[in-house]
Amino acid sequence: MQTNRRIFVSGLASVVSLASSTISFAADGKLIAILTPSHDNPFFKAEAVGAEARAKELGYETIVLVHDDDPNKQSELFDTAIARGASAIILDNAGADATVAAVQRAKDAGIPSFLIDREIKESGIAVSQIVSNNYQGAQLGAEEFVRIMGEEGNYVELVGREADTNAGIRSSGYHDIIDQYTDMVMVAQQSANWSQTEAFEKMESILQANPDIKGVICGNDTMAMGAWAALEGAGRTDVLVVGFDGSNDVRDSILAGGIKATVLQPAYRQAQVAVEQADQYIKTGSTGQKEKQLMDCVLINAENAAKLETFALVE
Structure with missing residues (x-):
């Protein structure tokens, strides 16, 4: 396992090195993994915060992971989510083509993925792809x-x-x-x-x-x-x-x-919708929505x- 890989947990406040921590499984299997690009960009931070807050409201444990738009790092973080026995993955991905294999790997492991902000090039492997219009x-x-x-x-x-x-x-x-x-x-x-x-x-x-x-x-x-x-x-x-x-x-x-x-x-709300659909899918096997979903944007001026x-x- 690569050293110095970092997990961002609990409102982005705690940083724990995987090299020095024991990976524990969620006690009841209710774990949602949230993967986004760097939180240096406030848009991606808002996604992570929104998703984590909603997941905790619904009774889930969370791990918040950052892939920095690096497909290789993203692939490793998928392995982490799979190893942790995540119930679902919320993802703003690191590349429309490069992400397909990782989402397929999670699906093969029985872990559904719910994409936000960015689509991938394939349909039928993620449960939801929720993006802004x-x-x-x-x-x-x-x-x-x-x-x-x-x-x-x-x-x-x-x-x-x-x-x-x-x-x-x-x-x-x-x-x-x-x-x-x-x-x-x-x-x-x-x-x-x-x-x-x-x-x-x-x-x-x-x-x-x-x-x-x-x-x-x-x-x-x-x-x-x-x-x-x-x-x-x-x-x-x-x-x-x-x-x-x-x-x-x-x-x-x-x-x-x-x-x-x-x-x-609406980055914050979009991430929350993904968590809500993940929760429904975990409980019922269906989101009740089509895979690709658009959320309209709003002009902001003075x-x-x-x-x-x-x-x-x-x-």
């Missing part, structure tokens, strides 16, 4: 982008991780709207891999090559924050930036007059940003 959300964001751009001007697109199907879906949704406006010209399109640091670096380079840009549309809020930081550093706060996710950081930027808009995908809290709208 990324295409619908991207169209909302693109419509707002077109509006604030005044339907004209040079712009940049920062795209997410190429192995992630959401990156392509969001980009398609953006362009199906924006490309209808011939006076809007995309002068650069680059992947920043969902990363704030990469977005900052890419934005600096793009801005040097294209000083006349009017707007930047991003595949997620983390990249939007990186792009905005680069623009601020260059004294270009006139450039209009739109993100996607509905993070508190972008909410605060919108309220401060920085980034102009984002698209909320008009409603104050109601946004941890990937949810509150009254």
Whole structure:
């Protein structure tokens, strides 16, 4: 077993090394494993927190594991969940193709998987694939982008991780709207891999090559924050930036007059729905739902940003 592998438990507060701890099985078989990318991204942290809270409300023990978008690490964490005798796995996966074998392995071991946020390329091996309606959300964001751009001007697109199907879906949704406006010209399109640091670096380079840009549309809020930081550093706060996710950081930027808009995908609630379906499946053998399920997104701008809290709208 690989040393220094870490398990994040109990609200992400306790970190226990598997190398120095005895793996124990849930006393009554009621254990839910929650696997997400790094909690450095608040979106993924919200998923983990939401799933863990709901699982505990329903009487389950939990293990919260982080795969860092590394398919090999994800595969090892599946082995951990299987070894622990998990009743179900809640997963935001590390790659649409690379995850198929791990989900199949869990299924073969009698452990159902419930996917959130990102789909995998195969149907029939996960019980549920619950994702935001990324295409619908991207169209909302693109419509707002077109509006604030005044339907004209040079712009940049920062795209997410190429192995992630959401990156392509969001980009398609953006362009199906924006490309209808011939006076809007995309002068650069680059992947920043969902990363704030990469977005900052890419934005600096793009801005040097294209000083006349009017707007930047991003595949997620983390990249939007990186792009905005680069623009601020260059004294270009006139450039209009739109993100996607509905993070508190972008909410605060919108309220401060920085980034102009984002698209909320309900990460916290989506994770809770997955746990609720896992609970029903464990108890009855069925979720009562089809495998692939979409949850609609909501446009967030200056008009409603104050109601946004941890990937949810509150009254």
